[in-house]
Amino acid sequence: EDQVTQSPEALRLQEGESSSLNCSYTVSGLRGLFWYRQDPGKGPEFLFTLYSAGEEKEKERLKATLTKKESFLHITAPKPEDSATYLCAVQGVTQGGSEKLVFGKGTKLTVNP
Amino acid sequence: DSGVTQTPKHLITATGQRVTLRCSPRSGDLSVYWYQQSLDQGLQFLIQYYNGEERAKGNILERFSAQQFPDLHSELNLSSLELGDSALYFCASSGGTAIYEQYFGPGTRLTVT
Numbered sequence: 001e002d003q004v005t006q007s008p009e010a011l012r013l014q015e016g017e018s019s020s021l022n023c024s025y026t027v028s029g030l031r032g033l034f035w036y037r038q039d040p041g042k043g044p045e046f047l048f049t050l051y052s053a054g055e056e057k058e059k060e061r062l063k064a065t066l067t068k069k070e071s072f073l074h075i076t077a078p079k080p081e082d083s084a085t086y087l088c089a090v091q092g093v094t095q096g097g098s099e100k101l102v103f104g105k106g107t108k109l110t111v112n113p
Numbered sequence: 114d115s116g117v118t119q120t121p122k123h124l125i126t127a128t129g130q131r132v133t134l135r136c137s138p139r140s141g142d143l144s145v146y147w148y149q150q151s152l153d154q155g156l157q158f159l160i161q162y163y164n165g166e167e168r169a170k171g172n173i174l175e176r177f178s179a180q181q182f183p184d185l186h187s188e189l190n191l192s193s194l195e196l197g198d199s200a201l202y203f204c205a206s207s208g209g210t211a212i213y214e215q216y217f218g219p220g221t222r223l224t225v226t
Contacts, residue, residue: 034214043115043203043217044156087156098169099144099207101215103156 006104029093117218138206
């Protein structure tokens with residue numbers, strides 16, 4: 001069974017203090033690893049897809065990287081508006097070809113001004 | 114705005130009742146997914162439809178059912194509601210059967226009293 005574990009559960013940073021969020025996964029065959037941002041009471045907002053180990057993607061202050069067992073979301077010089085819960089999900093190869101996502105429980109990031 | 118719409122935004126009902134949640138996918142997307150998000154479980158996959166056909170089932174209770182109509186909108190029916198069914202219900206859509214990102218709607222918050 002595919003599993004995703006995110007750490008830490010919560011992270012408090014000062015504005016400008018860079019850090020990384022971790023996503024460890026086990027999957028029978030990785031089709032893709034996805035990062036989402038979720039604000040309270042809202043739907044997850046797509047950030048990145050990573051397909052193979054060694055791949056990296058960047059968007060503004062965020063950079064996602066992927067190895068065979070984990071992914072990191074690096075946040076450089078964060079701002080208060082980066083405060084949100086960041087979700088990691090995997091899409092594995094399944095019988096029947098379902099594209100379902102298996103999510104971790106998320107890391108709640110708070111950036112203080 | 115992801116392009117995925119969900120109605121209603123909020124729903125308050127009593128135990129034992131039945132409700133219907135509605136989702137319209139992004140224009141051109143053939144796959145619709147339903148997820149349930151509760152505080153302790155995180156985002157859990159319920160069911161996927163592709164172009165009107167059921168493609169995969171996750172942890173969906175027998176009291177719950179879904180369908181996708183010819184215009185590709187989808188409905189999730191929840192019956193014999195229990196207090197534990199209170200959660201956020203999200204619909205997501207994607208562009209097909211390959212490795213596509215899933216875009217989430219704003220969700221329906223269901224409260225069962």
